[in-house]
Amino acid sequence: MTDLEPLWRHLLGRRLRVLRLAHGEKLAETAARAGVSPQYLSEVERGLKEPSSEMIAAISGALGLSLLDLTLGLSDDLRSFHELAASDYRPSALLMAA
Protein backbone atom coordinates (compact mmCIF):
# COMPACT_ATOMS: atom_id res chain seq x y z
CA MET A 1 0.00 0.00 0.00
CA THR A 2 2.13 2.95 1.18
CA ASP A 3 5.26 1.14 -0.03
CA LEU A 4 4.09 1.58 -3.57
CA GLU A 5 3.20 5.26 -3.48
CA PRO A 6 5.45 8.11 -4.53
CA LEU A 7 6.90 10.38 -1.88
CA TRP A 8 5.07 13.66 -1.24
CA ARG A 9 7.77 15.82 -2.85
CA HIS A 10 7.71 13.77 -6.07
CA LEU A 11 3.92 13.77 -6.21
CA LEU A 12 3.75 17.53 -5.60
CA GLY A 13 6.59 18.40 -7.93
CA ARG A 14 5.20 16.44 -10.85
CA ARG A 15 1.80 18.13 -10.54
CA LEU A 16 3.32 21.61 -10.33
CA ARG A 17 5.36 20.99 -13.50
CA VAL A 18 2.40 19.53 -15.38
CA LEU A 19 0.26 22.53 -14.46
CA ARG A 20 2.95 25.05 -15.36
CA LEU A 21 3.43 23.43 -18.78
CA ALA A 22 -0.34 23.26 -19.24
CA HIS A 23 -0.36 27.03 -18.73
CA GLY A 24 2.32 27.31 -21.44
CA GLU A 25 4.69 28.98 -18.98
CA LYS A 26 8.47 28.94 -18.62
CA LEU A 27 10.17 28.18 -15.30
CA ALA A 28 11.37 31.77 -15.02
CA GLU A 29 7.89 33.23 -15.49
CA THR A 30 6.17 31.17 -12.83
CA ALA A 31 9.15 31.47 -10.51
CA ALA A 32 9.15 35.27 -10.79
CA ARG A 33 5.44 35.47 -9.99
CA ALA A 34 5.91 33.15 -7.05
CA GLY A 35 8.90 35.16 -5.81
CA VAL A 36 11.33 32.20 -5.99
CA SER A 37 14.41 31.49 -8.13
CA PRO A 38 13.96 29.50 -11.36
CA GLN A 39 16.67 27.08 -10.22
CA TYR A 40 14.70 26.37 -7.09
CA LEU A 41 11.40 25.90 -8.89
CA SER A 42 13.13 23.41 -11.19
CA GLU A 43 14.35 21.49 -8.16
CA VAL A 44 10.93 21.50 -6.52
CA GLU A 45 9.29 20.22 -9.70
CA ARG A 46 11.82 17.38 -9.95
CA GLY A 47 11.24 16.43 -6.30
CA LEU A 48 14.81 17.35 -5.35
CA LYS A 49 13.79 19.77 -2.60
CA GLU A 50 11.17 19.85 0.17
CA PRO A 51 9.39 23.19 -0.21
CA SER A 52 8.14 24.92 2.91
CA SER A 53 4.41 25.52 3.34
CA GLU A 54 4.86 29.16 2.39
CA MET A 55 6.66 28.11 -0.80
CA ILE A 56 3.91 25.68 -1.68
CA ALA A 57 1.39 28.50 -1.23
CA ALA A 58 3.49 30.94 -3.31
CA ILE A 59 4.09 28.54 -6.19
CA SER A 60 0.55 27.22 -6.40
CA GLY A 61 -0.74 30.78 -6.03
CA ALA A 62 1.43 31.77 -9.00
CA LEU A 63 -0.26 29.01 -10.99
CA GLY A 64 -3.68 30.30 -9.91
CA LEU A 65 -4.28 27.29 -7.67
CA SER A 66 -5.71 27.08 -4.18
CA LEU A 67 -4.46 24.42 -1.79
CA LEU A 68 -7.84 22.75 -2.37
CA ASP A 69 -7.26 22.64 -6.16
CA LEU A 70 -3.84 21.21 -5.47
CA THR A 71 -4.89 18.47 -3.04
CA LEU A 72 -7.77 17.44 -5.33
CA GLY A 73 -5.38 17.15 -8.24
CA LEU A 74 -2.89 15.19 -6.16
CA SER A 75 -5.64 12.78 -5.13
CA ASP A 76 -6.47 12.26 -8.80
CA ASP A 77 -2.81 11.63 -9.59
CA LEU A 78 -2.59 9.07 -6.82
CA ARG A 79 -5.75 7.33 -8.02
CA SER A 80 -4.24 7.07 -11.49
CA PHE A 81 -1.07 5.76 -9.91
CA HIS A 82 -2.99 3.07 -8.02
CA GLU A 83 -4.96 2.12 -11.13
CA LEU A 84 -1.75 1.76 -13.10
CA ALA A 85 -0.23 -0.35 -10.34
CA ALA A 86 -3.39 -2.49 -10.23
CA SER A 87 -3.21 -3.15 -13.98
CA ASP A 88 -0.03 -5.18 -13.40
CA TYR A 89 2.01 -2.89 -15.63
CA ARG A 90 5.38 -4.36 -16.57
CA PRO A 91 8.10 -2.19 -18.14
CA SER A 92 9.82 -5.22 -19.62
CA ALA A 93 6.68 -6.09 -21.58
CA LEU A 94 6.78 -2.59 -23.08
CA LEU A 95 10.43 -2.88 -23.96
CA MET A 96 9.82 -6.12 -25.80
CA ALA A 97 6.97 -4.54 -27.74
CA ALA A 98 9.27 -1.69 -28.83
Place this chain on the structure above:
Amino acid sequence: MTDLEPLWRHLLGRRLRVLRLAHGEKLAETAARAGVSPQYLSEVERGLKEPSSEMIAAISGALGLSLLDLTLGLSDDLRSFHELAASDYRPSALLMAA
Protein backbone atom coordinates in the same frame (compact mmCIF):
# COMPACT_ATOMS: atom_id res chain seq x y z
CA MET B 1 -8.75 32.74 -2.36
CA THR B 2 -5.31 31.40 -1.38
CA ASP B 3 -5.02 34.21 1.19
CA LEU B 4 -7.74 32.62 3.25
CA GLU B 5 -6.48 29.07 3.29
CA PRO B 6 -4.40 27.49 6.02
CA LEU B 7 -0.76 26.71 5.34
CA TRP B 8 0.09 23.16 4.31
CA ARG B 9 1.77 22.31 7.61
CA HIS B 10 -1.24 23.43 9.64
CA LEU B 11 -3.66 21.60 7.38
CA LEU B 12 -1.60 18.40 7.52
CA GLY B 13 -0.89 18.57 11.22
CA ARG B 14 -4.51 19.06 12.18
CA ARG B 15 -5.60 16.02 10.14
CA LEU B 16 -2.86 13.82 11.57
CA ARG B 17 -3.88 14.73 15.14
CA VAL B 18 -7.58 14.23 14.46
CA LEU B 19 -6.88 10.80 12.97
CA ARG B 20 -4.59 9.76 15.80
CA LEU B 21 -7.18 10.74 18.39
CA ALA B 22 -9.89 9.00 16.35
CA HIS B 23 -7.77 5.85 16.65
CA GLY B 24 -7.66 6.41 20.42
CA GLU B 25 -3.88 6.57 20.37
CA LYS B 26 -1.33 8.45 22.41
CA LEU B 27 1.42 10.54 20.84
CA ALA B 28 4.07 8.10 22.05
CA GLU B 29 2.32 5.08 20.52
CA THR B 30 1.94 6.50 17.03
CA ALA B 31 5.37 8.11 17.19
CA ALA B 32 7.00 4.80 18.11
CA ARG B 33 5.33 3.00 15.23
CA ALA B 34 6.35 5.78 12.86
CA GLY B 35 9.91 5.71 14.17
CA VAL B 36 9.88 9.38 15.26
CA SER B 37 10.10 11.06 18.67
CA PRO B 38 6.86 11.94 20.49
CA GLN B 39 8.08 15.52 20.85
CA TYR B 40 8.48 15.75 17.12
CA LEU B 41 5.09 14.26 16.33
CA SER B 42 3.53 16.79 18.69
CA GLU B 43 5.27 19.59 16.80
CA VAL B 44 4.17 18.24 13.41
CA GLU B 45 0.55 17.96 14.57
CA ARG B 46 0.60 21.56 15.79
CA GLY B 47 2.07 22.79 12.49
CA LEU B 48 5.31 23.89 14.17
CA LYS B 49 7.55 21.84 11.89
CA GLU B 50 7.69 21.01 8.18
CA PRO B 51 7.95 17.24 7.98
CA SER B 52 9.99 15.74 5.17
CA SER B 53 8.26 13.49 2.63
CA GLU B 54 9.70 10.42 4.34
CA MET B 55 8.29 11.62 7.67
CA ILE B 56 4.88 12.21 6.14
CA ALA B 57 4.97 8.68 4.78
CA ALA B 58 6.11 7.21 8.10
CA ILE B 59 3.53 9.01 10.22
CA SER B 60 0.60 8.42 7.91
CA GLY B 61 1.72 4.81 7.48
CA ALA B 62 1.70 4.44 11.27
CA LEU B 63 -1.93 5.62 11.22
CA GLY B 64 -2.72 3.09 8.48
CA LEU B 65 -3.13 5.78 5.85
CA SER B 66 -1.94 5.94 2.26
CA LEU B 67 -0.96 9.26 0.76
CA LEU B 68 -4.20 8.98 -1.23
CA ASP B 69 -6.27 8.65 1.99
CA LEU B 70 -4.41 11.63 3.34
CA THR B 71 -4.87 13.94 0.34
CA LEU B 72 -8.55 13.02 0.09
CA GLY B 73 -9.04 13.85 3.75
CA LEU B 74 -7.15 17.12 3.36
CA SER B 75 -9.35 18.07 0.41
CA ASP B 76 -12.42 17.43 2.59
CA ASP B 77 -10.96 19.57 5.35
CA LEU B 78 -10.31 22.39 2.90
CA ARG B 79 -13.84 22.15 1.52
CA SER B 80 -15.19 22.45 5.04
CA PHE B 81 -12.89 25.39 5.60
CA HIS B 82 -14.19 27.15 2.48
CA GLU B 83 -17.80 26.42 3.40
CA LEU B 84 -17.24 27.89 6.83
CA ALA B 85 -15.59 30.95 5.31
CA ALA B 86 -18.48 31.30 2.84
CA SER B 87 -21.04 31.25 5.67
CA ASP B 88 -19.62 34.57 6.88
CA TYR B 89 -18.61 33.12 10.23
CA ARG B 90 -17.78 35.78 12.81
CA PRO B 91 -15.91 34.87 15.99
CA SER B 92 -17.16 37.99 17.71
CA ALA B 93 -20.77 36.90 17.20
CA LEU B 94 -19.93 33.64 18.98
CA LEU B 95 -18.22 35.44 21.83
CA MET B 96 -21.26 37.59 22.38
CA ALA B 97 -23.51 34.55 22.40
CA ALA B 98 -21.33 32.91 25.08
Place this chain on the structure above:
DNA sequence: GGGCCGCTCTGCTGTGAGCGGAACGCCGCA
Protein backbone atom coordinates in the same frame (compact mmCIF):
# COMPACT_ATOMS: atom_id res chain seq x y z
C1' DG C 1 30.54 30.97 -34.72
C1' DG C 2 28.21 33.73 -31.54
C1' DG C 3 24.30 35.13 -29.00
C1' DC C 4 20.12 34.06 -26.81
C1' DC C 5 17.02 31.17 -24.34
C1' DG C 6 15.43 27.59 -21.13
C1' DC C 7 16.79 24.51 -17.96
C1' DT C 8 20.06 22.13 -14.97
C1' DC C 9 24.44 21.83 -12.22
C1' DT C 10 27.45 23.34 -8.51
C1' DG C 11 28.74 25.19 -4.32
C1' DC C 12 27.47 28.08 -0.43
C1' DT C 13 25.37 29.90 4.01
C1' DG C 14 21.98 30.58 7.24
C1' DT C 15 18.02 28.28 8.89
C1' DG C 16 15.38 24.80 10.70
C1' DA C 17 14.28 19.52 10.97
C1' DG C 18 14.35 16.18 14.25
C1' DC C 19 15.56 14.92 18.81
C1' DG C 20 17.05 14.33 24.04
C1' DG C 21 16.36 16.09 28.46
C1' DA C 22 13.50 18.85 31.32
C1' DA C 23 9.20 21.04 32.64
C1' DC C 24 4.25 21.29 33.23
C1' DG C 25 -0.53 19.94 34.16
C1' DC C 26 -3.66 16.39 35.32
C1' DC C 27 -5.23 12.30 37.62
C1' DG C 28 -5.44 8.59 40.92
C1' DC C 29 -4.11 6.63 45.20
C1' DA C 30 -2.34 6.00 49.91
Place this chain on the structure above:
DNA sequence: TGCGGCGTTCCGCTCACAGCAGAGCGGCCC
Protein backbone atom coordinates in the same frame (compact mmCIF):
# COMPACT_ATOMS: atom_id res chain seq x y z
C1' DT D 1 -2.49 16.37 50.78
C1' DG D 2 1.65 14.75 48.76
C1' DC D 3 3.58 11.74 45.48
C1' DG D 4 4.16 9.09 41.37
C1' DG D 5 2.93 8.20 36.77
C1' DC D 6 1.34 9.65 32.41
C1' DG D 7 0.71 12.53 28.32
C1' DT D 8 2.09 16.47 26.22
C1' DT D 9 4.78 20.56 25.49
C1' DC D 10 9.04 23.45 26.16
C1' DC D 11 13.89 24.30 25.44
C1' DG D 12 18.27 24.04 23.49
C1' DC D 13 21.31 21.65 20.29
C1' DT D 14 23.65 19.76 15.95
C1' DC D 15 24.03 18.89 11.44
C1' DA D 16 21.53 18.41 7.14
C1' DC D 17 19.32 20.93 3.75
C1' DA D 18 16.31 24.86 1.82
C1' DG D 19 16.77 28.37 -1.21
C1' DC D 20 19.77 30.83 -4.18
C1' DA D 21 23.71 33.07 -7.26
C1' DG D 22 26.82 32.07 -10.69
C1' DA D 23 28.14 28.91 -14.12
C1' DG D 24 27.39 25.19 -17.44
C1' DC D 25 24.92 22.73 -21.15
C1' DG D 26 22.14 21.93 -25.26
C1' DG D 27 19.23 23.71 -28.80
C1' DC D 28 17.97 27.21 -32.00
C1' DC D 29 18.54 31.12 -35.05
C1' DC D 30 21.05 34.62 -37.71
